[in-house]
Amino acid sequence: MALIVQKFGGTSVGSTDRIQNVANRVIQEVEQGNQVVVVVSAMGKTTDELVKLAGEITSNPNSREMDMLLTTGEQITISLLTMSLQERGYKATSYTGWQAGIQTEHRHGNARIQHIDTQKIHQQLKEQNIVVVAGFQGVSEDGSITTLGRGGSDTTAVALAAALNAAKCDIYTDVTGVFTTDPRYVKEARKLHSISYDEMLELANLGAGVLHPRAVEFAKNYHVPLEVRSSLEIENGTIVEEEVSMEQNLVVRGIAFEDNISRVTIEGLNNELQTLSTIFTALAKEHVNVDIIIQNVTSNNHLSISFSIKAQDVDMTLDILKQYKDTLGYERIEHESNLAKVSIVGSGMISNPGVAAGMFEVLAAEEVEVKMVSTSEIKVSTVVPQPDMVKAVEVLHAAFELEAQPVQQV
């Protein structure tokens, strides 16, 4: 008998029919002799509807009250799923975040979990109950309801799995697993049997979108094995774990990409200690999300800085930089839009120094111009013209032999 944590997102519980389907998936696990804790999100459009109600009252809602409002969404789902399990003759109990003992810091909209008091859940499991927990929410020390921010239900599931010392945490989603790249663009894309936490982290941060990076980090820190799998189709998903020994021979595990990127270049900056922090603090204050940053010192001790942002943030970025013209003393600003980011990810890169070079070679052979480069130990990101994005992904996918089944399988 193993203890399994299952997590079902908003699409998987989008209607009462889908909730019935989720109940069936939970019961399958129970029928295999496992103890199950289920974490669920709010039903499909519930959150949007609640946000709309708040919008009718105020354009600037208090964050404590937004948490109070939004957490009703998961509370509805847990009660309905529990009823569905009971209707099928299974013992089940629902818990909100505070009932499940999920203690967070005292902060609204984006609180971190500090501690989980698992006593009540353990008691319920001991009494043969399926425990259904509201994702995304917790309670602060002063008894206020808090939320965990984006990807919060993934985080709830992984944190519960860690606290309960679960055998694994299954993340049910609307895709069947983690792919070598997006199968909607590249037909050779292949579902991975497994992937390491670090690789998943890079892919998640790069917008692969199936799993929230925070949850992956949590899983990595607490050694919780994850499986990303489909809530609709019955097949094995992708296992996210510490070491992917069986596929270690693969240098590159996957390719992530993202369109609508812009590059902004500031030339002729004074080379002062404060320059970098002045620029990026000003942008952060206005919630401009800066991705790749490249800095260069030219011969006359002048600084040149390029960075990539989302295309929609270009106007605001230029406005902000103009406001700081006197402070920064730059010569000119240039910007280029219609770009895309293409990244290769794989923990095998650490011991294979030529991987980045190989990537540039493949792109050059296809006449894809590389505008920016950023590297980490297990990732190489390039910024390329947007019209070349899919071609770049395809040739890289082929060059790094990602469509091939690995020789050794799990």
Added chain:
Amino acid sequence: MALIVQKFGGTSVGSTDRIQNVANRVIQEVEQGNQVVVVVSAMGKTTDELVKLAGEITSNPNSREMDMLLTTGEQITISLLTMSLQERGYKATSYTGWQAGIQTEHRHGNARIQHIDTQKIHQQLKEQNIVVVAGFQGVSEDGSITTLGRGGSDTTAVALAAALNAAKCDIYTDVTGVFTTDPRYVKEARKLHSISYDEMLELANLGAGVLHPRAVEFAKNYHVPLEVRSSLEIENGTIVEEEVSMEQNLVVRGIAFEDNISRVTIEGLNNELQTLSTIFTALAKEHVNVDIIIQNVTSNNHLSISFSIKAQDVDMTLDILKQYKDTLGYERIEHESNLAKVSIVGSGMISNPGVAAGMFEVLAAEEVEVKMVSTSEIKVSTVVPQPDMVKAVEVLHAAFELEAQPVQQV
């Protein structure tokens, strides 16, 4: 500076526009220098929608899970009302039942309040906050969310007023107060300045509908002055209090009535100790609500019992009685539908023995046949043919001079 508890029902908070209106009513009280605790129900149709969702899952939902589901309704309202108060520049905080310290017995769907820990509310009031509390809900000792059953938000408001030692509890509703009888039927109906708890209890139980009997009982036991008033119109309502000295000269305070009543008569029963309890336990088990019961022993030591029920329960009642024919050994059952109940209520009756006789005389003069009679210390109820109901109310309203303004006013 006084502490006021205000309660707004589902119609008063039925839309975000109405919630804005409620915020204005709360602010008026605050601007008069008062501390305010507001209790709200779920928005208009929210509860129905939630019940519908549960109905799509199961026809027999678990009561703990129904409480989990339904309590999201008030949680939505408290957050929206609090945002609305904040938007207008007032400090406010929302509390669910468990956050407000409302401890109930461990029972779902119809729990009684056992204790209110007012520490947090007192602290918030001290910090000049308006406190917005979810009605209808509490928490049991084991940390489960419970609901208080029908009229639960009224009960929350009165219980909070008692626990906080509030100066008064204002119940805002869609009528402007308590009337001598239903103004939709009798145009001479007059709004009462005040009424005693006991009179209000009789009227509430008789279906006057503005205030839940449980809340009135609570108010009576803890000496909480209530005012029933309109959430839409700005005018004084009706005060419910211990003693109504100024209007003590009025023997009859109001007239309540209810249509679609049926009478069932069982004749020739064996006169045994168990007979009554057998009949009414069987009916209660099937949730048949029996109102007036009349028992008579005939000359040959045979028992005859008549009782009134709602017309819709007649078929089920006759079925149940048939099942018990052998046990009860009765001769025959008769039933009559198309009846109505008309009741006069007034605490002055206790010291005025002729009131019931006066009522019968008035009805006889109008040729209204009285089918059943039931009396308490402050009430006389009659069952009459339904076609005569409104006429009976009108003539009684005139005979007991209810349309007249009392000589002394508050």
